[in-house]
Amino acid sequence: xxxxxxxxxxxxxxxxxxxxxxxxxxxxxxxxxxxxxxxxxxxxxxxxxxxxxxxxxxxxxxxxxxxxxxxxxxxxxxxxxxxxxxxxxxxxxxxxxxxxxxxxxxxxxxxxxxxxxxxxxxxxxxxxxxxxxxxxxxxxxxxxxxxxxxxxxxxxxxxxxxxxxxxxxxxxxxxxxxxxxxxxxxxxxxxxxxxxxxxxxxxxxxxxxxxxxxxxxxxxxxxxx
Amino acid sequence: xxxxxxxxxxxxxxxxxxxxxxxxxxxxxxxxxxxxxxxxxxxxxxxxxxxxxxxxxxxxxxxxxxxxxxxxxxxxxxxxxxxxxxxxxxxxxxxxxxxxxxxxxxxxxxxxxxxxxxxxxxxxxxxxxxxxxxxxxxxxxxxxxxxxxxxxxxxxxxxxxxxxxxxxxxxxxxxxxxxxxxxxxxxxxxxxxxxxxxxxxxxx
Numbered sequence: 001x002x003x004x005x006x007x008x009x010x011x012x013x014x015x016x017x018x019x020x021x022x023x024x025x026x027x028x029x030x031x032x033x034x035x036x037x038x039x040x041x042x043x044x045x046x047x048x049x050x051x052x053x054x055x056x057x058x059x060x061x062x063x064x065x066x067x068x069x070x071x072x073x074x075x076x077x078x079x080x081x082x083x084x085x086x087x088x089x090x091x092x093x094x095x096x097x098x099x100x101x102x103x104x105x106x107x108x109x110x111x112x113x114x115x116x117x118x119x120x121x122x123x124x125x126x127x128x129x130x131x132x133x134x135x136x137x138x139x140x141x142x143x144x145x146x147x148x149x150x151x152x153x154x155x156x157x158x159x160x161x162x163x164x165x166x167x168x169x170x171x172x173x174x175x176x177x178x179x180x181x182x183x184x185x186x187x188x189x190x191x192x193x194x195x196x197x198x199x200x201x202x203x204x205x206x207x208x209x210x211x212x213x214x215x216x217x218x219x220x221x222x223x224x225x
Numbered sequence: 226x227x228x229x230x231x232x233x234x235x236x237x238x239x240x241x242x243x244x245x246x247x248x249x250x251x252x253x254x255x256x257x258x259x260x261x262x263x264x265x266x267x268x269x270x271x272x273x274x275x276x277x278x279x280x281x282x283x284x285x286x287x288x289x290x291x292x293x294x295x296x297x298x299x300x301x302x303x304x305x306x307x308x309x310x311x312x313x314x315x316x317x318x319x320x321x322x323x324x325x326x327x328x329x330x331x332x333x334x335x336x337x338x339x340x341x342x343x344x345x346x347x348x349x350x351x352x353x354x355x356x357x358x359x360x361x362x363x364x365x366x367x368x369x370x371x372x373x374x375x376x377x378x379x380x381x382x383x384x385x386x387x388x389x390x391x392x393x394x395x396x397x398x399x400x401x402x403x404x405x406x407x408x409x410x411x412x413x414x415x416x417x418x419x420x421x422x423x424x425x426x427x428x429x
Contacts, residue, residue, distance in 0.1 A: 005335055005336065006334070006335060007334060007354060007357050007358045008332075008334030008335070008357065008358065008361045008362070008385065009334075009358065009361055009362040010354075010358035010359075011358075013353075013354050013355035013358045013359060014355055015355060015370050016350050016353060016355045016356045016359065016367055016370045016371070017349075017350055017353075017355075017370070018350055018370065018371050018372075018417065018422070018423075019348050019349060019350060021277065021415055021416050021417075023348070023349075024272075025271065025272060025276070025345060025346045025348070026268070026272065026346075027349065028243065029243075030242060030243035030246045030247070032268045032271075032272065033246045033247070033250060033264065033268075034242075034246045035267070035268070035271070035346070036263075036264035036265075036267040036268050037246065037249060037250050037253065037259060037264060039267050039313075040259045040260070040263050040264055040267065041253070041258070041259065044258060049389075053335075053336055056336070057335075057336075059233075059235075060233060063233075063235075067242075068242065069337070069349075069352045070242070070246075071242045071245070074235075074242070074245055074246050074249060075233075075235035075238075075245070076235070077249065078234055078235040078237075078238055078245075078249055079233060079234050079235050081234075081249075081253075082234035083234075086258070087252065087253075087256075089234055089237055091252055091256075092234055092235075092237040092238055092248075092249075092252065093237050094248070094252070096252075098255040098256065099256070100256065100257045101256035101257055101258050103258060104256065104257030104258060107257055107258050107259055107260055107263075108259065108260060108263045109260055109262075109263055110260060110262035110263045110265070110266045112263070113263050113266040113267055113270065114266070114270070116313075117267070117270055117312050117313050118311065118312040118313075119312065119313075120311065120312040120313040120314070120315065120316045120342075121313070121316065122316040122317065122389075123316065123317065123388070123389035124317065156335060156387045156388060157387070158334050158335060158385065158387065160334075160361065160362075161385075170319075172317070172388070172390055175388060175389060176389075178388075192388055192390075194319075194390070196382070202361070202362075203362050207363050207364070207365045207366070207381075208365065208377065208380070208381065210380035210381075211364065211365075211380055211381045211382070211383075212380065212381075212382045212383070213361050213382075213383045213384075213385060214382060214383070214384045214385065215385045215387050216385075216386070216387045216388035216390050217387065217388075218388075
């Protein structure tokens with residue numbers, strides 16, 4: 001029902017090691033290159049953010065666990081480039097020619113970088129789907145947490161929050177549904193809510209009865225109580 | 226598109242991560258699909274232009290200007306965009322305010338969502354398995370790893386960034402900062418205090 005990336009609440013990971021504000025943001029030069037190659041490749045227009053996230057999530061669990069952060073990025077990027085037909089396996093083996101690619105006209109140019117990074121990619125869209133829940137209303141998340149359109153597909157409801165009862169805090173408007181958009185099934189925008197859950201609803205032994213967790217959840221992840 | 230292809234093309238690239246990136250960059254550059262000068266520009270942006278100094282400016286302004294604070298908490302996206310902070314991984318911003326009764330903390334358990342235009346690229350610990358796994362279940366123990374201890378009477382509210390909303394914590398203004406300028410206040414605002422794993426510095 002889940003994948004290796006869905007680790008919220010997991011036991012056994014050990015301490016978090018803080019870093020002071022003056023630690024370089026890229027620990028290694030190749031981290032910076034991996035980020036930049038990944039950002040630049042988006043301009044080829046062959047995928048969206050949900051397809052890209054799903055590509056990282058479906059790295060084999062063994063790879064996901066042993067790869068460092070930017071290794072996941074660059075490996076998922078290589079997989080996506082081949083899956084979308086931009087590159088071939090021969091290319092990755094270094095056996096193909098260096099002819100200019102048909103998509104080369106889309107390549108991100110240095111002078112366009114500032115504009116592309118500054119404009120971003122907003123995820124809110126108009127939608128015909130009416131908001132079913134009001135702020136303050138009690139709702140329950142679907143159980144199990146799973147993509148209902150594609151078996152084993154991308155979803156943004158973590159397992160730790162499935163079947164949990166909480167209250168709607170905010171309506172964020174209508175946003176692209178990742179469960180659809182990650183699989184070429186369209187943006188399918190629908191209402192997105194911030195829903196607050198008492199820690200006792202999520203954990204067997206919460207640290208403090210007053211603590212809470214808020215998740216952003218699409219309408220189709222929620223049921224009325 | 227298949228969601229599980231048992232053939233993983235990434236394994237065809239060199240296993241060493243630095244060489245893997247280099248190989249892919251070389252292949253894409255030779256085919257004209259990426260421009261190395263654009264990569265340099267992207268790196269320069271996130272290394273030198275966009276970082277926690279942006280968020281610190283927002284926080285300091287909110288400490289000084291009650292109308293700005295009110296607008297920021299009501300709908301942050303246009304308010305921070307007016308200061309020039311908008312873009313990739315920060316298209317929808319929500320600012321959440323700490324009070325003596327409530328401490329906010331931000332995580333992304335599923336990946337590494339983070340408000341890039343306000344804080345830059347996330348630090349290593351934010352992307353670590355330990356933080357992603359533990360922040361939602363035992364935030365107080367995670368805060369202890371950062372040397373932060375909250376009173377029992379303060380509730381902790383953890384925001385798991387599961388959609389494209391990006392959260393910034395507005396920390397409480399430290400005491401004894403009455404006469405300070407916006408710039409002096411911004412210097413007290415640490416990156417971690419805007420994620421909720423730290424508190425602002427106290428003036429010395």
